[in-house]
Amino acid sequence: MYTFSQMEVWIPFYAALLWLMVRTWRKESGWVILAVVLCVVLADQVSSGLIKEWVQRPRPTHTAGLQELVHTVNGYRGGRYGFVSSHAANTFGLALFCTLLFRNRWYAWTMFLWALVTSYSRIYLGVHFPGDILGGTLVGLGAAWLCYWLLRRFRPQAVQRSGIQQTWLLYLPLGVLAVTVLVIAVYSAF
Numbered sequence: 001m002y003t004f005s006q007m008e009v010w011i012p013f014y015a016a017l018l019w020l021m022v023r024t025w026r027k028e029s030g031w032v033i034l035a036v037v038l039c040v041v042l043a044d045q046v047s048s049g050l051i052k053e054w055v056q057r058p059r060p061t062h063t064a065g066l067q068e069l070v071h072t073v074n075g076y077r078g079g080r081y082g083f084v085s086s087h088a089a090n091t092f093g094l095a096l097f098c099t100l101l102f103r104n105r106w107y108a109w110t111m112f113l114w115a116l117v118t119s120y121s122r123i124y125l126g127v128h129f130p131g132d133i134l135g136g137t138l139v140g141l142g143a144a145w146l147c148y149w150l151l152r153r154f155r156p157q158a159v160q161r162s163g164i165q166q167t168w169l170l171y172l173p174l175g176v177l178a179v180t181v182l183v184i185a186v187y188s189a190f
Helices: 007-055 088-104 106-123 130-154 156-160 167-189
Strands: none
Touching: 007 088, 007 130, 007 156, 007 167, 088 106, 088 130, 106 130, 106 167, 130 156
16 A cells, blocks of 8 residues: 555556547647646645645644554655645546546546545555545545636637547556556565
8 A cells, every 4th residue: 555655656657648648639638638737736736735734634643642543554654734635636636537538437437446546545554534535535526627627618629529439549548557556466465
């Protein structure tokens, strides 16, 4: 779960996702990628920059009377505040935005499963309460809807091409995602 929670591990998956967007939208891909980046940045900044500082709810690893009972991995305790989870906001935002773009049921299930496991890893590591994950999920879903609406509003030609006509193209990012999960599983077994 510690490795699964690290964002750097997912760089090959993000690269495959970018390749898919460029391959699918070609001339409009810059706008689509800009909307994805805006979605993730918005979700991240609302969760970390605004809500965490405003609410200032300590993480389980920083809560007096509870911190001694919390299971930690590799001594990782996270930052001071945990509400809302930026990991949940970012992954669920990306999952919904890409689901709206690609309009493929299997892709959607896979993306939301990935977001769910990533979010669960934060609870497992002891750095978030379940409510932190729920709050982050709502922030991410809101950011995704807003960014998709903006893309539809200002670049309707990009959204009209939504959906993947050649579903085999989805196999590259999904395959990279599967290989990454397999590598994490093998790595953590040793």
